[in-house]
Amino acid sequence: MEKTLQEIAGLIGGEIIGDGSTKINGLSNIKLAREGDLIFAVPPHIDEAKISEASAVLIPPDTQDFPKSAIKVADPRAAFAKLMELFMPKLEIPTGINPKAHIGKNVKISDTATIMPFAVVDDGAEIQSGAIIYPHVYIGQHATIGEDTVIYSSATVREFCKIGKRCVIHSSAVIGSDGFGFTTADGVHTKVPQVGNVIIEDDVEVGAHVGIDRAAMGSTIIGHGTKIDNLVHIGHNCKIGANCLIVAQTGISGSTTVGDNVTFGGQVGTVGHITIGGNSVYAARSGITKNMPEGFFGAGFPLQSHGDWLKTQAAYKKLPELVKKINSLERELEGMAELKQEIYWLKYNVEMIKGGYL
Numbered sequence: 001m002e003k004t005l006q007e008i009a010g011l012i013g014g015e016i017i018g019d020g021s022t023k024i025n026g027l028s029n030i031k032l033a034r035e036g037d038l039i040f041a042v043p044p045h046i047d048e049a050k051i052s053e054a055s056a057v058l059i060p061p062d063t064q065d066f067p068k069s070a071i072k073v074a075d076p077r078a079a080f081a082k083l084m085e086l087f088m089p090k091l092e093i094p095t096g097i098n099p100k101a102h103i104g105k106n107v108k109i110s111d112t113a114t115i116m117p118f119a120v121v122d123d124g125a126e127i128q129s130g131a132i133i134y135p136h137v138y139i140g141q142h143a144t145i146g147e148d149t150v151i152y153s154s155a156t157v158r159e160f161c162k163i164g165k166r167c168v169i170h171s172s173a174v175i176g177s178d179g180f181g182f183t184t185a186d187g188v189h190t191k192v193p194q195v196g197n198v199i200i201e202d203d204v205e206v207g208a209h210v211g212i213d214r215a216a217m218g219s220t221i222i223g224h225g226t227k228i229d230n231l232v233h234i235g236h237n238c239k240i241g242a243n244c245l246i247v248a249q250t251g252i253s254g255s256t257t258v259g260d261n262v263t264f265g266g267q268v269g270t271v272g273h274i275t276i277g278g279n280s281v282y283a284a285r286s287g288i289t290k291n292m293p294e295g296f297f298g299a300g301f302p303l304q305s306h307g308d309w310l311k312t313q314a315a316y317k318k319l320p321e322l323v324k325k326i327n328s329l330e331r332e333l334e335g336m337a338e339l340k341q342e343i344y345w346l347k348y349n350v351e352m353i354k355g356g357y358l
Contacts, residue, residue, distance in 0.1 A: 001025065001086070001087055002023055002024065002025045003023075003024055004020060004021050004022065004023060004024070005018075005019065005020050005021070005022040005024060005038075005056050005069055005071065006020035006021065008024060008038065008071065008083065009071045011082070011083070011086070012058075012071070012073055012079040012082060012083065013073065014058070014071035014072055014073035014079065015061070015071065015072040015073075016069075016070075016071060017059075017066060017069065017070040017071070017072060018056075018068065018069030018070060019069045020069075022055050022056050022069045023036065023055070024036065024037070024038045024055060024056060025037075026038070026087065027039070027080070027083060027084060027087050028054065030045060030048050030049055030052050030054070031052075033052045033053050033054035034053050034054075035053060035054075035055055036055055037053075037054045037055060038054065038055065038056050038057070038058065038080075038083070039052060039054040039056075039057050039058070039080075040057065040058035040059070040076040040077060040079070040080040041057050041058070041059055041076065042059075042060060042076055042077065043060075046059065046063060046066075049068075050066065050067055050068065054068070055068075055069065056068060056069040056070055056071065057069075057070045057071075058070070058071050058073055058076040058079055058080055059071070059072055059073075059076060060072070060073075060074075060076060061073070061074060093114055093132060094114065095111070095112050095113065095114050096111075096114065096115070097109060097113075097115040098115060098116050098117045098119075100117035100118055101115045101116065101117060101118065101119045101120070101121065101133075102118075102119070102120045102121070103115070103121050104120075104121060104122045104123035104124070104125065104141070105123045105124070106123055106124050107121050107122075107123065107124065107125050107126070107127075108125075108126040108127070109121065109126075109127045110127060110128050110129040110130070110131070111129075112129045112130050113127045113128065113129060113130065113131045113132070113133070114131070114132045114133065115127065115133045116132075116133060116134050116135045116137075117135050118135045118136050119133045119134065119135055119136065119137045119138075119139070120137070120138045120139065121133070121139045122138070122139060122140050122141045122143075122159070123141045123142075124141050124142040125139045125140065125141065125142060125143045125144070125145070126143075126144045126145065127139070127145045128144070128145060128146050128147045128149075128165075129147050129148070130147050130148035130149075131145045131146070131147065131148065131149045131150070131151075132149075132150045132151070133145070133151050134150075134151060134152045134153040134155075135153050136153050136154045137151050137152075137153065137154070137155050137156070137157075138155075138156045138157070139151075139157050140156075140157060140158040140159035140160070140161065140176065141159040141160070142159055142160050143157045143158065143159060143160060143161045143162070143163075143176075144161075144162045144163065145157065145163050146162075146163055146164045146165040146166070146167065146202065147165045147166070148165060148166045149163055149164070149165065149166060149167040149168070149169070150167075150168050150169070151163075151169040152168075152169065152170050152171045152208075153171050154171050154172045155169045155170065155171060155172060155173045155174070155175070156173070156174045156175065156176075156177075157169070157175045157176060158174070158175060158176030158177065158197075158198075158214060159176065159197075160176070160197040160214075161175050161176040161197050161198040161199070161200075161214065162197065162198070162199045162200065163175070163200045164199075164200055164201045164202035164203070164204065164224065165202040165203070166202055166203050167200055167202070167203065167204045167205065167206070168204075168205040168206070169206045170205075170206060170207050170208040170210075170230070171208045171209075172208050172209045173206045173207065173208060173209065173210040173211075173212075174210070174211050174212070175198050175200065175206070175212050176197060176198045176212070176213075176214040177211055177212070177213050177214065178191075178194040178213065178214060178236075179194045179196075179213040179214060179215065179216050179220075179235060179236025179237070179254060180213065180235065180236070180254070181194060181216050181236065181254075192216060193216075194213070194214050194215070194216050194236060195216070195217060196214050196215025196216055196217050196218045196219055196220065196236070196237070197214050197215065197219050197220070198212050198213075198214050198215070198219065198220045198221075198222070199219045199220070199221045199222070200212075200222045201221070201222060201223055201224035201225075201226075201242075202224045202225075203224055203225045204222050204223075204224065204225065204226050204227070204228070205226075205227045205228065206222075206228045207228055207229045207230035207231070207232065207248070208230045208231075209230055209231050210228055210230065210231065210232045210233070210234075211232075211233045211234070212233075212234045213233075213234065213235050213236040213238075213254070214236060215236050215237045216236055216237060217237075218237060219237075220234065220235075220236055220237055220238050220239075221238070221239045221240065222234070222240045223239075223240055223241045223242035223243070223244065223260065224242050224243075225242050225243040226240055226241070226242065226243060226244040226245075226246070227244075227245050227246070228246045229246060229247045229248040229250075229266075230248050231248050231249050232246050232247075232248065232249070232250050232251070232252075233250075233251045233252070234246075234252045235251075235252060235253045235254030235255070235256070235272060236254045236255070237254055237255040238252055238253075238254065238255065238256050238257070238258070239256075239257045239258065240252070240258045241258050241259045241260035241261070241262060241278055242260045242261070243260055243261050244258060244260070244261065244262045244263070244264075245262075245263040245264070246263075246264045247263075247264060247265050247266045247268075247284070248266050248267075249266055249267045250264045250265075250266065250267065250268045250269070251268075251269045251270070252264075252270050253269075253270050253271050253272035253273075254272045254273070255272050255273045256270050256271075256272055256273070256274055256275075256276065257274075257275045257276070258276045258278075259275075259276060259277050259278025259279070259280070259294060260278040260279070261278050261279045261280075262276060262277075262278060262279070262280050262281075262282075263280070263281045263282065264282050264286075265281075265282060265283045265284035265285070265286065266284040266285070267284055267285045268282050268283075268284065268285065268286045268287075268288065269286075269287050269288070270287075270288040270289075271288070271289050271290075274288065274289075274290060274291050274292070275291045275292070276288060276291075276292045277292055277293045277294030277295065277296060278294050278295075279294055279295050280292065280293075280294065280295060280296045280297065280298070281296075281297045281298070281306075282298050282299070282303075283297075283298065283299035283300075283306060283309070285300075285301070286298055286299055286300060286301065286303055287300075287301030287302065287303055288303055289302070289303065300312070
C-alpha cells in the first residue's frame with residue numbers, strides 16, 4: 001500500500017510539516033526505518049527520530065524545529081496504532097463451518113461465523129455473527145460466543161460461560177476452569193463443586209495462557225474494555241471492573257472485587273475477599289492484603305503509597321553506609337565505657353588515699 005503524507009494526515013487528523021506529497025509505503029520503528037517508512041516519536045526519542053532514515057515522522061504538537069517531513073498529532077502513539085490497522089495485510093478467513101470441525105447437538109452458529117478445522121463446538125453452544133473460532137479451540141456445552149469475537153488456537157471456553165462482543169481470546173487461555181475450592185477434614189482435601197460460570201463483557205482481550213476460574217456459584221465477571229496480559233490468573237467469583245489493565249503474571253485471588261480503571265503491574269498479587277477501589281494503579285510486584293480506596297497509587301510489599309515506597313527504596317541504598325556508621329559508633333561507645341571505668345577507679349583510689357586507707 002502506498003499513500004501520501006497528506007492522505008495519512010487526513011486519516012488521523014494531523015497537521016502536515018514539510019512535504020505533504022511524500023510517499024509512504026510502510027510503517028516501522030526508529031531503529032529499523034528505511035526510506036518510504038513512517039515512524040512515530042515522542043520524548044525522549046525525538047532527537048533519535050530526526051536522524052533516522054524514515055521518510056516522515058508522527059510527532060507531538062509542541063515539537064519545535066523538526067528537520068523532516070512530519071505530521072503533528074495529539075497522540076502519535078494512538079495515531080500510529082490506527083495506521084497499523086490500515087497498512088497491515090488483511091487475513092483472508094472464509095466464513096462457514098469447516099467439515100473437519102466437530103459440531104455438537106442443538107448448536108446455534110451464525111451464517112457469518114467461522115469455525116476452522118478441528119475446533120469443537122459442544123452441545124447447545126451459540127456462536128454469533130462474525131465470530132472466528134480457530135483450530136483446536138474447545139467451546140463447551142451451552143457456552144455463548146458474542147459477535148465478532150476471535151478465539152485463537154488451543155483456547156478453551158468451558159460450559160455455560162459467556163463471551164461478549166468484539167473480544168479477543170488468545171491461544172491456550174482457559175475461560176471457566178474450576179475454582180480452587182476444597183474442604184479439608186482429617187488431612188483429606190475434598191473438592192467443592194464449582195457450578196457457576198464466567199461472564200466476559202464486550203471488548204475484552206485475554207492474553208495467552210490466562211486462567212479465569214468459574215465461580216463456585218454465580219459468576220466470575222470481567223468488565224467491558226478490560227485488557228488482560230499473558231500468564232494472568234483470576235480466581236473464582238472475582239468481579240473485575242471496566243477498562244482495567246492487568247499485566248503479566250498477576251494473580252487475583254478468589255472473591256476479589258476490583259473497581260473500574262484499575263491498573264495492575266506485572267506480578268501483582270492479592271489476597272481474596274477484598275475490594276480494590278477504582279481509578280487506581282499498583283506497581284509491579286505489589287502485594288495487596290486488605291481493602292483499598294479509590295484513586296490509590298501503591299507499590300511494594302507490605303503495600304504502601306508509591307511516594308513512600310520510593311523513599312524506602314532510596315533508604316535501602318544507604319543501608320551499607322549506615323551499617324558502617326553504626327559499627328563505628330559502637331566501637332566508640334565501647335572505648336568510652338572503658339574510659340569511664342578507668343576514671344571510676346582513679347576517683348576511687350583518690351578517695352582511699354584521702355581517707356588514709358592507702
